Amino acid sequence: MEPTKVQSEGGLNVTLTIRLLMHGKKGETVKKMREESGARINISEGNCPERIVTITGPTDTIFKAFAMIAYKFEEDIINSMSNSPATSKPPVTLRLVVPASQCGSLIGKGGSKIKEMRESTGAQVQVAGDMLPNSTERAVTISGTPEAIIHCVKQICVVMLESPPKGATIPYRPKPASTPVIFSGGQAYTIQGQYAIPHPDQLTKLHQLAMQQTPFTPLGQTTPAFPGLDASPPASTHELTIPNDLIGCIIGRQGTKINEIRQMSGAQIKISNAMEGSSERQITITGTPANISLAQYLINARLTSEVTGMGTV
Structure with a gap:
């Protein structure tokens, strides 16, 4: 059997899209x-x-574009160095955005593929352990000389062509960054001080979710024989410990704040009595995961405004 012809003048002549x-x-x-x-x-x-730069075309045009980008970056580095005392030239670094389902193939069994790429191209290649916020893509960082980078991109293209992404990919879209964003448990948070605060657009979604009284039936699970008995999602419980001196801002005057939080989040919230000798109070939140997330957010928002003196939230 004749091997399939994929090579064409030093490039794999297949249309491919690479995100950077x-x-x-x-x-x-x-x-x-x-x-x-x-x-x-x-x-x-x-x-x-x-910015996300999307480069699409036959692979040889992609390699040309990447070569131009790598050399342009090197030129920028050289220009910026002429005004700085640094003597060693930092490497050129490019960040690709790759569907997480293809990252396994890039890394290879036990890291074999990525090691082989590093050794054969001389470029440093790193695949981020976490997905980029709100997406199923990961950042792949390549750094080295422009030549090493071009060589490395060629190898990455080969791998991406050999193992196309599985399932749907949720593309990463950069957010206007005013504050850093972390992504946890399907939820985007911005960091304010030492607290994680959900993204405003995420918050509305979360609020809608918490307020939905519709039963949530995981796939493949049959509806219970007695409807109404199990109509709401299973309630879970989450505990927080809050310093005594901050509990007041959460409870509010005659419990107004805590009642507001209960109403908005739909969660049950119990605050333990002050224990002798303890400087902390236990807060127990019970409800669906969405109720709990929202209650936690509202409590954190109260704390943040108290700690940073940002006024009432």
Whole structure:
């Protein structure tokens, strides 16, 4: 059997899309790259410090575009060094955005593939352990000389063509970054001081979710024989410990704040009595996961406003 012909003049001539994370505005440069590489290059809009650059085309045009990007970055590094006392030239670094379902193939069994890439190209390759916020994509960071990077991108393209993404990919979209965002348990949080606060748009969703009284039946689970007995999602319980001196801001005057939090979140909230010798109080929140998340958020928001003196929330 004849081997299938994938090679064509040093590139795998298949149409492929590669996504890249970049900082700043590089409009004119991109225009030039489009013309010279023949690849389709799009840049995400929005006032985000990070942009997603999507490069689509036959693989040889993608490699040309990447070569131009790598050399452009190197040129920027050299220019910025001419005004700085640093003597050693930092490597060029590119960040690709790759569907998480393809990252396993890039890493290989026990890290074998990524190790082979590092050794054969001389570039440093790292696959982020966590997915990018609100997406099923991971960042793959490649750094080294432009030549090493181009070599490495070629190998990554081969792997991506050999193992296409499985299932639907939720693409990463950079958020206008005013504060860092973390992603946990399907929920986006921004960090304010030492508290994690859900994203405003996430908060509305969460509130709607908490207020939905519709039964939540996991797939494959049959409805109970006695409807009404098990109509609501299983309630879970979450405990928080709050310093005594901050409990007042959560309870509010004659319990007004805590009642507000109970109403808004739909969760049951119990605050333990002050224990002798203990400087902390236990808060027990019971409800669906959405109720609990919302109650936790509202409690954190109260604490944040108290601790940072941001006024009432």
